[in-house]
Amino acid sequence: MTDYSIYRVMIENALDAFFLTKPDGTILDVNAAASSMFGYSLEEFKVIGRQGIIDIDSPGLNAFLEERRKKGKVICELIGIKKNGERFPIWVSSVIFKQDEQEEKTFTIIQDITERKRKEQELRTSEANMRMILDNTDELFIIIDRNLKVINFNKATEVKSQQLLGVPFEKGKSILDSAQPERVPLLKQLYADVLNGAVRKSVVEIPAIHGNSKVVVDIRYSPIYEDGLIVGAIINVRDITETKAKEEELLRTNERFFFAAKATNDAIWDWDIQNDKVFRVGDGLQSMFGYDKSIAAQDDTFWIQRVHPEDLDDMISKREKILYHTNELYWEDEYRFRKSDDTYAHVFDKGYIIRDANGTPVRMIGATQDVSQQKETEALLVELNNRLKRRAEELANSNIELERFAYIASHDLQEPLRMVTSFLQLLKKRYVEKLDETADQYIAFAVDGAERMKTLIMDLLDYSRVGSNTEPNENVDLNILIEEVKGVFSKTIDESKAHITVGPLPIVKGNRTQLLQLFQNLIGNAIKYQKDESPVIQISCTEQEEEYLFEIKDNGIGIDPAFHEKIFVIFHRLHSRSEYTGTGIGLAICKKIVERHNGKIWVKSMPGQGSSFFFTLGKR
Structure with missing residues (x-):
């Protein structure tokens, strides 16, 4: 096989289009790739010439032709035209040659660069999009080469690097130029690791420019690959000052929540409604119902499965209504819950609902109490x-x-x-x-x-009347009433030479007839139960917040403390009829009258030292 034959075989099997033309553009010969690329046969190429496959409006076409004429060769990008009229980008390499004394000819190689142009456009679009994203983020991105020189950085780095890191960055300078001297050895080792394929991450506290606070940043170092080789690194800096502060506050809150849960007997729960997960703390679940909270956490339906079947639908219905059909912040319910020993406890369940900006429930925190004993x-x-x-x-x-x-x-x-x-x-x-x-x-x-x-019967009749008297209450001036009582006992007072002193008395609301009988019985007893000396009786009143306190004090024979309660019992007498007359009903009547006026009566006395009868009358 001749050299020509070999070259012909190579050209025919090439992927690029090969053309042999005259200077005027007449096509003399083409390979198979040319026919495939443009859609013409060799005979058709000879007819249409170069003008039929090259768009005359291709940018710089005339300049390229002039350059080829002067230099003898040119490499340029033009626009090709297929037989079907489709235009597409082509890469043209053309050279003029002359063999011996023959006419000049042009040998041209054409590549279809449609796919390459598409990828270049995609790359440009991708780079533009990435630049737009990086320039609109608050995070810092710095790109360095293998020599640790800064190649590029985003807008946030330009604006915030001084604030966050305390140093500015300049393109073309080493990243180590902006580092603190004491950190340079550490950073050299770190960048060496990254440029060998490692990914590193660190959290650094940096003193703030203003004030005594600190800025906390999260820094990530990652290698940059190109064609499988590491050509540099990208540094991503994120301000996590606020996040760290919230995390610390959350830890403190969770700690308080944990200890609060430990301090109560209630079963404390935290329900993530959107993910239907329940977090339980404290010992209430174990102590009240016999369940281990870690085991309960493994089953999302743990609680629902143990609500009494007769209460389940009603409980769920009430809860769903509060959560999804109202804006209420509290839910509460009572139902029966099965304990670990298969007995049922009556529980009171209450939760606080956390809603988002749209009012949708996202979380509910609550406590469950065992109210069986209360029930x-x-x-x-x-x-x-x-x-x-x-x-x-x-x-x-x-x-x-x-x-x-x-x-x-x-x-x-x-x-x-x-x-x-x-x-x-x-x-x-x-x-x-x-x-x-x-x-x-x-x-x-x-x-x-x-x-x-007859006297006994009359006293009994009086006693019964106290309970059945239907006379309406009225304002009673006790000062006037006492004067009436003194008039009733006027003869007895004269005969016994009794001395009665009366302090200021109020106007009270009550049954006048019964109040008259009350004072009459007490004053009559003070006169009757006397020693050999003349009776001395003192009547006084003290106003209190809700009632009046009265005292009737005498210098009589006194009463043994053992009988202080018994004297108010009907028919109970302390003396024989030969000593003192009476039926034993008078003080029982007094007690009944006082109680009907929202009061109470008692006595303080010692034998031979007189007696003080106290009683109260309610103001209302």
């Missing part, structure tokens, strides 16, 4: 209240019946007593000359007994 107590109290209500109704009915009985019995008993007394007096009057002394004595005993029976 049992409430049920017991309800039962006791029902029993007490029934008992109160029974007692009220009984009291009404007793009051009616006492009232009716008192009236009915007085009639036969009057009859007995009248006939005994008639018997004594008619047979006064015929009865002996013994008979007269018997008649006297019978009359005295009838009179005492």
Whole structure:
């Protein structure tokens, strides 16, 4: 095979288009790649010539032709035209040669650079986009070469490097020129590692330019590869001062939250609603319900599965309504929850809802209490209240019946007593000359007994009236009322030479008849239960916030402390009838009157030292 044949085979199998032309552009020969690239056959190429495949409007075409004519060769970029009229970028290498005395010819190689141009455009677009992104971020990006010289940096570096790092950066200068001297050895080793393929990261605290605070930055060093080789490094600096401060505050908050949870018996929980994850702290889950919180955390449906089936739908419905159909910040509910021993506890669950700017719930923090004992107590109290209500109704009915009985019995008993007394007096009057002394004595005993029976019945009637009196309350001036009482006892006061002093008394709201009876009984007792000396009685009143406190003090025989409570019990007497008259009902009536006026009564006394009766009357 001749040299020509070899070259021909090589040209025919080349990927680039080969053209042999005359200076005027006539195409003499082409290879297969040329036909494939432009779509013409050799005969068609001969017809259309160079003018048919090169766009005459290609930028710089005339200059390129002139350069080839002068220099004999040219390399340039032009625009080719395919047979179908499609225009595409081409890379042209053309040379003029002359063999012996023959006519000059042109040998031209054409490459289709459409794909290359597309990639170049993509690269330019990508670089522009990357530059725009880097220039619009707050993070610092610095690019250095293998000699540690600064090649480029983004806008944030230009603006903030002094503020964040305390040093400016200049292109063409070594990155070590801006480092603190004490850090240079460390940085040299770090950059050596990075330029050998390592990625390094560090957090550095830098004193702020103004004030005593510090700037905390996160610095990342990464190698830059080109065609598989490391050609430099990129340094990324991020200001994390605020992030670190928030992290530290969050740690402190979580620590407080943890210890607060440890200090309570409640089961504390934190529900990430969007991811449906629950974080539990404290010992409440274990101590109240018998579950380990770490095991519970492994099952997202742990809690729901243990709510009583009869309560589950209602609980979920209420919770969903609060979360997604209101703007409420609190949710609470009561339901039954199954403990580890398969018994159910009544729980009170309450949570605080955290919502985003749109009001969507993102988190809820809450506590669960075991209120089983409280529920049992409430049920017991309800039962006791029902029993007490029934008992109160029974007692009220009984009291009404007793009051009616006492009232009716008192009236009915007085009639036969009057009859007995009248006939005994008639018997004594008619047979006064015929009865002996013994008979007269018997008649006297019978009359005295009838009179005492009448007195007892009258006292009983008074006692029953205290409970059944329906007279309306009125303003009662106690100063005037005491004067009435003194008028009732005027004869007794004169005979006993009693001395009664009365301090200023208020106007109270109450039943006048009962209040008159109250003071009458107490003053009467102070006069009656006396030693041989004249009675001295002092009546006073002290105003308090909600009531009036009264004291009736005497210099009488006194009362043993053992009987201070008993004297207010009906029919309880401390002396025989031969010593002091009475039925033992008077102080019981006083107690009943005071209690009906929202007060209480008591006594302070010692035998032989007189007595002080205290009682209160409510202002309302």
